Amino acid sequence: MDSKKPNRRGFLKGGAAAAGLAAGALQPAKAQKPASQWSEKGTNKEIIAYGERSRFVTSVRAPVAERDSPDAFGLMFHVLTPLQDSVGSITPSSLHYVATHRGSYVPEIDPKEHRLMIHGMVDRPLIFTMDELKRLPYVTRVHFIECIGNRSKPTHKTVQETHGMTSCSEWTGVLLSVLLKEAGVQNGASWIVAEGAEEIKGASSVPLGKAMDDCLVCYGQNGEAVRPQQGFPLRLIVPGFEGIFQTKYLRRIKVVDRYYMTYNDYGHINPDPKVSALGNQIGPKSVITFPSGGQKLSGAGFYEISGLAWSGAGAIRKVEVSTDGGKSWKDAELRTPAYPMAHTRFGLHWNWDGKACELLSRCTDELGTLQPTRAESAKYFDRPLDANFRVPGADNSVQSWKVSSDGSVHNGLA
C-alpha cells in the first residue's frame, strides 16, 4: 500500500490510538485528517454495510491436503479452519470448516420457499415455513462440530491440517424435541432420518433418544442467519456427534422404527463393537493452537500456551498441559465458559527456557473420560504403537508439538 496516500488506513497506520473506528469517524481527533477525506470510496460502505476485517488479517480456510476443493468435478469437499490463528472459543462463520456430502455445491435456497416436513411415525405430519419455525420457542447454545476425518497425520504441518475440521458456533433455533412433540411421535419409533434439500439430498439417521434430548433445528449462527456453507436456511445440530449428522439445508425429518442405513450411515459403521462405540459421538479432545506446527517462537521468555478442548459427551472439566513430553502435567486455566459439547479455550502461563521441548495437552470431560494418548489407545486395542497405528474410531488422541531450540514448532507425529 502507498502510505503517502491520504486515506483512513494510512492515517490509522500513522499513529491513531486504538480509540475505535466508529468514534474516530464521527469525531476526528486533532491529528486526524479532516472528515471529508474519510469519505473515500468504499470507506463508508465498510462502516455502514457488512463489515470486513482488517486487510492486515489474512487468516483463511484451506482445502484438505488429501483432496482438492474444487475437485475434478468442480465440487467442494473438506475445507479446514485456521485454528492456529484462533482466539476465544467461537469460530468466525467465515472461517468455519466446511465439509460436504460426497463433494457438493453450495445450494442457493430462498428461505421464503424453504419448508421443513416432519412425518413418518407421527400422529400429525407437519410442514413448517421458516417464518413459522422462527415463531416457535427457541434456544441459543454454543456447540462444536467436528468431522470424523479430523485426524492428525505425520504429513500434516500445521494445526489447521491436523485439527482444522472442527469449529464452534453459537447456534440459535428450535429444539427438535419441540417439533417432534408437536407432531406426536408414535410408539415403536426409535430413529429419525434427517435430510437436506441440496442436490444429493444428503441424509443421516439419528437415534430418537438423541433427537429428543438436545438436537437443535437452527436458523441462527453467531448472531446472524446460518451461512450458506453451513446449511442456510436451516441446519440440524446434533450436539457432540460427528459432523455428518449435522444435516445442512434441512428439509425433512422422518420418524422411523429402525436404523435406516443411509449412504451417510453405511460409511460410518464398523465391524468391531469397540470401534463402533468410538464413532458417532466425539470423545474428549484437545489441541494446543499456540505454539503449534509451523509457528515460531521469537526467543526464550514468557508465552501463553493456548488451545481448545471439547467433548461430544458434555462439558470440559479439566485440561492439563505438559511441556516435557508427558513426564509432568500442569492444570491449564479454562478461559471461556465450559459449555456442553463446545470448544473451550484453555491457557497456561509458560516461560520457555529456549531449549527443545515437547508440548502436549489432554482434557477430561464431565463424565470423567480422559483424552487418550496414541500409546494408551494402542494398548487398549492391543496393537503395536508405530507410525502406522491409526487410533480406532474418531481420533481424539493427544497431539504433540515439538519445539526446537530455534523456536520452530513441528508436528510430533512426524
Added chain:
Amino acid sequence: MDSLKLLPLVTILGICSHIGLAQSPTYGLGRAPSAEEIRAWDISISPTGKELPRGRGTAKEGEQLFRQKGCAGCHGATGIGARAPALVKGGPPAEPGKAPPAGMEGMHMVPDTGIMALRSPYAVTIWDYISRGMPLNREGTLKPDEVYALTAFLLYKNDIIKEDEVMDAQTLPKVIMPNRNGFANLPEWKHGVPRLAGYP
C-alpha cells in the same frame, strides 16, 4: 366475541383440518402435508424396502443405462479406475497401514470394501443412494425402473446376483449382501453414558 360469529368460524376450521390445514397442537403453527406431498418428498427407503416403488430392472438393462446416463463418464466404462469412486471390485489391494482418503476415515479399509455393493449391509441402500444422489448434476431424475436396473448391474458386477435376476420391490430387499453381518451394532445412545466404558 359474538358467539353467533364464532360458530361459523369453528365450522370452517373443522372443514379446513380435513383438507390439510391442521396445525401443531401447542403453538398452532405449521400445517398438515397432504398424502401426495409426503409421497413426493419421502425418498427414504428402509432396509426392509417397505417404501420401494413399483418397477423392475435387470443387470443387462443396467449395463446399457450405465453408459446412456453418463455413469461411465465418471466411474469408468467398467465401473472402476476413473475419477469417481470405484463401483466394481478388482482394484488394487489396500496398502497395509496406508491411511484412507479424507472423507473415508470411518470406513473399514480392506481391499474392495470401499465399494458400496460390497460394503453396504443392505442392497436397498444402493437403490436409495442412486435414486437420490445420481447422476451428477441430474440427481433425482432417474425413474424407478432405471434405478432398479442400475442397482442390479452393480450387484451383478460384484458377483452378488445373477445377470438375469429381476430386481424389484420384493426381490431387492431379499438380496443377501456379502457384508450383511459384517458390522457391529451401534451401542444404544444414552445421555451422560460413556460410549466405551474403560477407554482408554
